[in-house]
Amino acid sequence: xxxxxxxxxxxxxxxxxxxxxxxxxxxxxxxxxxxxxxxxxxxxxxxxxxxxxxxxxxxxxxxxxxxxxxxxxxxxxxxxxxxxxxxxxxxxxxxxxxxxxxxxxxxxxxxxxxxxxxxxxxxxxxxxxxxxxxxxxxxxxxxxxxxxxxxxxxxxxxxxxxxxxxxxxxxxxxxxxxxxxxxxxxxxxxxxxxxxxxxxxxxxxxxxxxxxxxxxxxxxxxxxxxxxxxxxxx
Amino acid sequence: xxxxxxxxxxxxxxxxxxxxxxxxxxxxxxxxxxxxxxxxxxxxxxxxxxxxxxxxxxxxxxxxxxxxxxxxxxxxxxxxxxxxxxxxxxxxxxxxxxxxxxxxxxxxxxxxxxxxxxxxxxxxxxxxxxxxxxxxxxxxxxxxxxxxxxxxxxxxxxxxxxxxxxxxxxxxxxxxxxxxxxxxxxxxxxxxxxxxxxxxxxxxxxxxxxxxxxxxxxxxxxxxxxxxxxxxxx
Numbered sequence: 001x002x003x004x005x006x007x008x009x010x011x012x013x014x015x016x017x018x019x020x021x022x023x024x025x026x027x028x029x030x031x032x033x034x035x036x037x038x039x040x041x042x043x044x045x046x047x048x049x050x051x052x053x054x055x056x057x058x059x060x061x062x063x064x065x066x067x068x069x070x071x072x073x074x075x076x077x078x079x080x081x082x083x084x085x086x087x088x089x090x091x092x093x094x095x096x097x098x099x100x101x102x103x104x105x106x107x108x109x110x111x112x113x114x115x116x117x118x119x120x121x122x123x124x125x126x127x128x129x130x131x132x133x134x135x136x137x138x139x140x141x142x143x144x145x146x147x148x149x150x151x152x153x154x155x156x157x158x159x160x161x162x163x164x165x166x167x168x169x170x171x172x173x174x175x176x177x178x179x180x181x182x183x184x185x186x187x188x189x190x191x192x193x194x195x196x197x198x199x200x201x202x203x204x205x206x207x208x209x210x211x212x213x214x215x216x217x218x219x220x221x222x223x224x225x226x227x228x229x230x231x232x233x234x
Numbered sequence: 235x236x237x238x239x240x241x242x243x244x245x246x247x248x249x250x251x252x253x254x255x256x257x258x259x260x261x262x263x264x265x266x267x268x269x270x271x272x273x274x275x276x277x278x279x280x281x282x283x284x285x286x287x288x289x290x291x292x293x294x295x296x297x298x299x300x301x302x303x304x305x306x307x308x309x310x311x312x313x314x315x316x317x318x319x320x321x322x323x324x325x326x327x328x329x330x331x332x333x334x335x336x337x338x339x340x341x342x343x344x345x346x347x348x349x350x351x352x353x354x355x356x357x358x359x360x361x362x363x364x365x366x367x368x369x370x371x372x373x374x375x376x377x378x379x380x381x382x383x384x385x386x387x388x389x390x391x392x393x394x395x396x397x398x399x400x401x402x403x404x405x406x407x408x409x410x411x412x413x414x415x416x417x418x419x420x421x422x423x424x425x426x427x428x429x430x431x432x433x434x435x436x437x438x439x440x441x442x443x444x445x446x447x448x449x450x451x452x453x454x455x456x457x458x459x460x461x462x463x464x465x466x467x468x
Contacts, residue, residue, distance in 0.1 A: 123352045150466065158463040194446045202443030209436030212428045213460060221463035226447060229392040229455035
């Protein structure tokens, strides 16, 4: 597997794409409208430079539509805005995603009522499950959605042990994702497989405390570590 | 402050009550119906012995109705089942709770559709907020709700650093609760004040991953540690 599609041109898509090209992968970043993404001249909501400035620093990353990227990739990363992910994946095309592992990093956050955001789906469903239902031929693995983008590809930014969670129905797809996580620098012992895709409810519902920790700590450079003690009788 | 009310006769209420009497506090445990709680002869859903067996081991703990306990306590602990907490607090009596700090440990878990439970309130509201709205004269502090009961009163069960969160509108009430946490063995640096009572949405929404971690680890002896790295530009 050498060709990867990354859907989404924001900070997560950029960070994952740059890391993957650095690791020797061929990457196509998918966006809704290639020319308007290239034409952006303003900083984003986090004050980061426009896409084209980043792209000049990362010219190895190919740029295409969602459908072109999905057709190109042997594996696909959903790094789109969670509120738009179902539409993005529709544009990417069911047939272009069939049979492939889809690493879903998106969170269904609703910023429409200001900060902190709430979730548009949670508790009895999750975005990960919605995507899996829409794309039954695709092997959806939810992972990396519980931390800042820079930590995803550089876990050593955070001192000591801390975790990345995985949720998905297909054991081989989870192996694919674990292989990427290892290349990103994650230790096997810190990859916590929660079970099938319904467990994505648990990790997506970490976002409400994540945004409040961001506010309390005034620093996005943190992650969750599950510290385990001696077994207790259950 | 020497007299504490603990509302709820389950594992959380028992564990907190026993710890507090061990620390020299006078404790009244409140229950819906004193004689039926005393008459229970069956093990609970976790296979723990009936209330009276526990009470024989902990005779210092007084037993009363919710209202008697709430009137007795200078501080009140809500250790009732989260689905019933609003009713329990109504029975306890607004007037008996007015002006007091209420440590709310309950989670609004819905077990009616089997395991894992979902939440009956979340995302745009929380049980902590509902209680604060119902009891505007009471100083509600949500804390300790993100871990197994035994860890609450014995954090050293878990190796290394790990966190307890606090949410509440009243700074003095949070100080009261921190004082108890310190007596339970919590280090000041591991008490993470998230902000006002709306941040209880974040900690109550940790329960969905908590129950899935319980399933993945097959061990309730774990806790969350927020590991912080060097500040990142936000």
